[in-house]
Amino acid sequence: MPAIVLLGAQWGDEGKGKVTDLLGERVDYVVRYSGGNNAGHTVITPDGQKYALHLMPSGALSPTAMIVIGNGVVVDPKVLLAEIDGLNERGVDTSRLRISGDAHLIMPHHRALDRVVERYLGSARIGTTGRGIGPAYGDKVARMGIRVQDLLDPGILRQKLELVLREKNQMLFKVYNRKALDVDAVVAEYLEYAERLRPYIAETRAMLWDALDRGETVLMEGAQATMLDMDHGTYPFVTSSNPTSGGACVGTGVPPTSITRVIGVSKAYTTRVGSGPFPTELFDDAGQHLRKIGGEYGVTTGRERRCGWFDAVVARYAARLNGITDLVVTKLDVLSGFEKVPICVAYEIDGRRVDDMPMSQTAFHHARPVYEELDGWWEDIGKVRSFEELPAAAQRYVERIEQLCGTRVSVIGVGPGREENVVRHDLLGG
Numbered sequence: 274m275p276a277i278v279l280l281g282a283q284w285g286d287e288g289k290g291k292v293t294d295l296l297g298e299r300v301d302y303v304v305r306y307s308g309g310n311n312a313g314h315t316v317i318t319p320d321g322q323k324y325a326l327h328l329m330p331s332g333a334l335s336p337t338a339m340i341v342i343g344n345g346v347v348v349d350p351k352v353l354l355a356e357i358d359g360l361n362e363r364g365v366d367t368s369r370l371r372i373s374g375d376a377h378l379i380m381p382h383h384r385a386l387d388r389v390v391e392r393y394l395g396s397a398r399i400g401t402t403g404r405g406i407g408p409a410y411g412d413k414v415a416r417m418g419i420r421v422q423d424l425l426d427p428g429i430l431r432q433k434l435e436l437v438l439r440e441k442n443q444m445l446f447k448v449y450n451r452k453a454l455d456v457d458a459v460v461a462e463y464l465e466y467a468e469r470l471r472p473y474i475a476e477t478r479a480m481l482w483d484a485l486d487r488g489e490t491v492l493m494e495g496a497q498a499t500m501l502d503m504d505h506g507t508y509p510f511v512t513s514s515n516p517t518s519g520g521a522c523v524g525t526g527v528p529p530t531s532i533t534r535v536i537g538v539s540k541a542y543t544t545r546v547g548s549g550p551f552p553t554e555l556f557d558d559a560g561q562h563l564r565k566i567g568g569e570y571g572v573t574t575g576r577e578r579r580c581g582w583f584d585a586v587v588a589r590y591a592a593r594l595n596g597i598t599d600l601v602v603t604k605l606d607v608l609s610g611f612e613k614v615p616i617c618v619a620y621e622i623d624g625r626r627v628d629d630m631p632m633s634q635t636a637f638h639h640a641r642p643v644y645e646e647l648d649g650w651w652e653d654i655g656k657v658r659s660f661e662e663l664p665a666a667a668q669r670y671v672e673r674i675e676q677l678c679g680t681r682v683s684v685i686g687v688g689p690g691r692e693e694n695v696v697r698h699d700l701l702g703g
């Protein structure tokens with residue numbers, strides 16, 4: 274009865290979509306457990322088709338797996354329906370989708386507040402995706418949220434919206450000088466979504482328990498990443514949910530005792546979108562090169578991703594925090610062509626060497642990378658499919674990552690396509 278967690282080990286965009294897609298045909302369920310359409314997961318199928326998924330689990334592109342949006346996700350129904358339509362137009366069947374009735378809805382006031390609060394924060398802004406994620410989770414925690422199941426009861430939907438807009442409209446109008454939202458218009462809009470979403474809404478918890486009882490495989494697909502976690506990331510420069518492995522249980526209802534494997538996905542270097550500390554960030558030609566060769570532009574917002582070297586302090590932290598059993602290192606191909614490839618093995622903070630994640634935010638902001646310089650390689654490795662075929666220096670680089678993280682590297686990405694990997698250990702095998 275294996276439940277498997279797949280999550281980002283850095284600051285997002287590690288290639289989770291590609292790895293989920295890789296496993297899609299061999300698992301029975303793919304479940305998104307946190308975040309919303311702040312995520313952008315790129316999948317390139319073997320026929321060369323490129324998909325950018327935001328709310329749909331990346332298992333959508335394998336024809337067999339059931340796909341589930343768990344209770345921990347925040348759902349913008351307009352975005353989800355547009356995504357369903359877009360996939361259907363391209364011949365992808367979405368009838369296998371189920372959405373938890375307990376998932377919270379992103380409402381128009383969440384999107385409006387996300388944007389306006391960021392503007393008011395000025396230089397202290399988080400650099401959010403502007404999709405209403407933080408305000409939606411904020412209302413969930415404040416017990417003012419509106420859930421997917423409320424779409425099925427027009428009376429309750431109106432009642433909850435009237436209540437919440439009593440406060441939010443005051444905020445929008447009086448504090449932020451924005452137009453108040455009209456209850457009737459929002460109810461009418463959301464009831465239209467309700468009609469279309471009705472067939473997908475289900476009690477997904479029990480569905481997953483039954484699947485696990487039958488011995489089926491449930492893959493829980495993370496969005497965002499460890500360092501963007503509300504509790505364990507670089508707060509306040511984080512997202513408003515728990516992308517770490519504990520969040521997979523909370524966001525799906527799958528019990529921790531069912532989890533047999535935790536797959537951490539990490540790039541062979543590091544990227545970050547939005548504000549916040551990033552010790553190995555590069556501001557020189559090397560950073561520009563990584564951005565250009567790695568195509569480091571956001572899937573959701575198109576923003577340039579900040580680029581830097583691999584940070585083993587972060588990777589070790591992610592491995593211990595999530596209980597990572599298998600690491601997937603993506604984009605090793607992007608590192609071809611550097612004379613030396615540095616790995617950050619520790620930080621220097623206010624004159625002292627620190628080997629692990631520091632306790633305080635201030636210390637992390639002061640962290641300077643301590644680098645170990647490994648030899649680079651020049652060969653194009655895009656066609657390599659076995660570890661032994663990799664240039665010796667690339668092998669040493671991967672082995673050093675394993676040593677520093679204390680976790681085996683089971684798969685190495687050498688290109689964006691589903692098949693462009695070196696598989697050292699089967700992610701679903703022993």
Ligand code: GDP
Nearest residue numbers: 286287288289290313314315604686687688689
């Ligand atoms: P996610 O949010 O974690 O799913 O990652 P994104 O899709 O936002 O960003 C990862 C990007 O890297 C996408 O454009 C992928 O197509 C691409 N990618 C994934 N793995 C590899 C790899 O091994 N090599 C190369 N060159 N690109 C990769």
Ligand code: IMO
Nearest residue numbers: 285286311312313400401402496497512546547
């Ligand atoms: P995937 O799943 C990278 C970042 C935003 C911002 C912070 C908070 O594709 O890896 P939010 O809109 O969530 O309130 O923004 O989190 N962020 C991501 N960065 N990849 C993502 O998702 C992200 N989702 C949110 O840039 O810094």
Ligand code: MG
Nearest residue numbers: 286313314572
């Ligand atoms: Mg992404």
